[in-house]
Amino acid sequence: MTGVGIIGGGRWARVIASVLPQVWAGPVTVCSPGHPAAWDDRPTGWRLASLSDVFADPAIGHVIIARRARDHAPTVLAALAAGKAVLVEKPFCLTRAEADAILAAGGDCQTGLVFLYAPNQARFRAAVLSAGRPERIEVDWADPAAEWRYGAAKRHDEALNVVQNMLPHVWSLVRPLLDGPLNLAAASTANGGQSVTLRLHGAADVVVRLHSNAAGRVRRLSVSGQGLDAVLDFAREPGDAVLNGAVLDVATGHSSPLAAELSAFLYGPRHPLGQVAKAVEALDLTLQAMPRIRAQQAAALRQGEGLAALREVALGGVAGDGIPSDRAAVARWLGMDEKAADFDAAWRAATGGDGRAHNPATGN
Structure with missing residues (x-):
């Protein structure tokens, strides 16, 4: 019996951990690269490890990834390179380049669509x-x-x-x-x-x-x-x-549904649409929509509306690719003067007053 690894320490990773014992009685290793203390209260017998240890351990055959969306693609690629079967939560990646790299890597990769x-x-x-x-x-x-x-x-x-x-x-x-x-x-x-x-x-x-x-x-x-x-x-x-x-x-x-999904991942049968080669259709629809959404967000922001959108862009990047944008990049995207008082006020309001965007999501 091979082990199961859970990578991530946020709410959904812990939900997965709470449901997993319904379908799995074998060894479990948990890992939260950004917040190891998230697993201080892990179930008795579960092992805490580093990310590199999870990938290096041949006894861990299945890996469940539930991190921040921006961290999914590199984690998936490392897991596939290590020969693991992967279940990665949605969205499994944020760009077509990331998707193409995952598809080219081959291996066994499902995405979480309960x-x-x-x-x-x-x-x-x-x-x-x-x-x-x-x-x-x-x-x-x-x-x-x-x-x-x-x-x-x-x-x-x-x-x-x-x-x-x-x-x-x-x-x-x-x-x-x-x-x-x-x-x-x-x-x-x-x-x-x-x-x-x-x-x-x-x-x-x-x-x-x-x-x-x-x-x-x-x-x-x-x-x-x-x-x-x-x-x-x-x-x-x-x-x-x-x-x-x-x-x-x-x-x-x-x-x-989550117990059924976890059972299918570990033992089968799996739904064919959960394979990343099929689920990439959802990413393609997203990528078709995002330029139109960003253009409408920019128009609203230029009218002084939609501070939530400015925070979203400051955290996620103007291309929606999970790469944080800096203040100058966002100003250029909006066609606004970075030093102008109206942009400065909006940026500070969107980023919490200190001019830096902090993401409270704890998916690491």
């Missing part, structure tokens, strides 16, 4: 596809500013735009309902890019509405077509579903 394994989603998909062909799909997805999930406060990575953060999950809801890929038709923003509406074209027309810092949690999937009208509302799992006016049971047999 809804591919959710029993309520599987039952809903099966019922929808047996009733007719989807022609229009709508997804409403919102996260509140503060939320308590899995026994801890949920915080998003402020360096990520809502599309970078949420679209992989949305793609995993929509893509199994369709034959063939999706392409971006339009992207519009509000609230400095904290709210984004995407219109996608493929085998069906898809409308995706994403919101961060919303009033409440929203998870709603609607599917329509000739003789087909279905809705799954799963803000509270397993949720409530209706198909052509009749209540659809999505609760019977429901269990932890």
Whole structure:
């Protein structure tokens, strides 16, 4: 029996650690390169190691990576080079160059898309596809500013735009309902890019509405077509579903999607869309959308609106590639004078008053 390694020390890494014993009784090694003390309260018998020790240990065959998004690609590449089977949380990388490097590396690499394994989603998909062909799909997805999930406060990575953060999950809801890929038709923003509406074209027309810092949690999937009208509302799992006016049971047999995903990673069978070679479609959609989103964010900022967007860009880079931008680069992107009083005031407000951007997300 080979061991399992968990790399990361933030909330989601610890959620994974809490669920893993449901499906795995073997040795576990944990590692948080940026915050080793995060694992001071690790379960008895679990080993704490450095990143290099995890990669060098031949007894660790499976590695689960849940770090900050900007750290995912180099960690994945190092794990694959060490011959590990990899499960990396979404987004598995932030640029096409990173994705191409991961794909070229070969090896066994999955990305964390728990809804591919959710029993309520599987039952809903099966019922929808047996009733007719989807022609229009709508997804409403919102996260509140503060939320308590899995026994801890949920915080998003402020360096990520809502599309970078949420679209992989949305793609995993929509893509199994369709034959063939999706392409971006339009992207519009509000609230400095904290709210984004995407219109996608493929085998069906898809409308995706994403919101961060919303009033409440929203998870709603609607599917329509000739003789087909279905809705799954799963803000509270397993949720409530209706198909052509009749209540659809999505609760019977429901269990932890994360436990199912971890079990599939360790033992199989795995969902084919979880392989990075397929999940790169979600990244490509994101990369199609981001230039339009950034342009709209810049226009709002030049009008003195959307300080959250300025903080996002200061943390994540104007290209959305996970590389922090400095003040001068952001000013050039906006077409503003770095020394101007209005830019200085906005920059200080967005970065906490000291002119430097600090990301509170603890995914290391």
